[in-house]
């Protein structure tokens with residue numbers, strides 16, 4: 485088993501008014517990474533650069549332990565990428581698209597394709613461009629799964645998808661992860677997806693990774709504490725994310741450390757509550 489399915493080092497991409505990176509990222513087997521950030525923070529650009537759909541300006545990217553030559557296709561055949569790249573083939577029916585795409589993958593499974601087409605109720609005779617946005621998302625999702633990839637890079641795969649299909653997609657992603665050797669990078673704005681699928685969370689802001697956390701660590705360490713008072717040492721502590729003075733309330737990203745500091749300052753803790761994942765994500769994206 486390779487120790488790293490994808491490794492990016494010092495990767496950059498510059499547009500006229502936006503720069504991605506320099507950025508390091510590693511994807512290990514068995515891990516689902518939720519890539520989050522406000523609109524325009526660079527999530528799609530990052531996935532496109534990783535997939536070589538968009539040429540990077542500098543940096544190194546390895547897939548499956550190797551730095552591939554740009555003409556090599558072997559690594560691309562082991563990665564499932566959903567990033568709205570099928571629009572150019574919109575004049576084809578879904579069935580014709582499948583004929584085209586399947587030829588490119590030696591490990592393509594028609595059986596799995598047929599199962600998923602039934603599961604998501606896709607009409608193979610419909611032209612791709614005539615499919616609704618949500619249906620196009622489902623079709624792209626199906627294509628990413630049918631060639632037995634080891635790594636999925638998914639750009640908001642459930643955006644615009646009906647709730648029943650969203651649930652099915654979540655189930656399919658959890659099944660995909662079952663053998664513990666695969667991985668997913670999932671750009672998403674959906675807290676429920678992060679909650680139910682992701683193990684790690686990477687936060688992008690203005691093209692840079694500003695946080696990278698294990699999800700369980702977040703929910704253990706972030707808390708809101710109501711106190712009798714707030715001294716300067718507490719206010720200025722690096723683990724205090726926000727405070728209010730009336731009534732005294734502190735938001736921290738390290739509960740153990742803050743409890744120690746508060747005790748040392750002889751301040752009384754009146755009440756304490758762990759933050760929900762949603763609240764923490766709002767702080768991470770907003771600050």
Ligand SMILES: Nc1ncnc2c1ncn2[C@@H]1O[C@H](COP(=O)(O)OP(=O)(O)OP(=O)(O)O)[C@@H](O)[C@H]1O
Pocket residue numbers: 499500501502521522523524525526527528529530
């Ligand atoms: N072809 C392009 N030319 C110039 N700038 C671009 C191009 N494509 C994207 N950008 C800019 O790059 C920045 C990042 O865009 P990107 O689509 O990667 O963000 P995102 O985090 O995926 O956003 P969202 O959550 O809205 O999908 C934006 O400021 C966008 O305007």
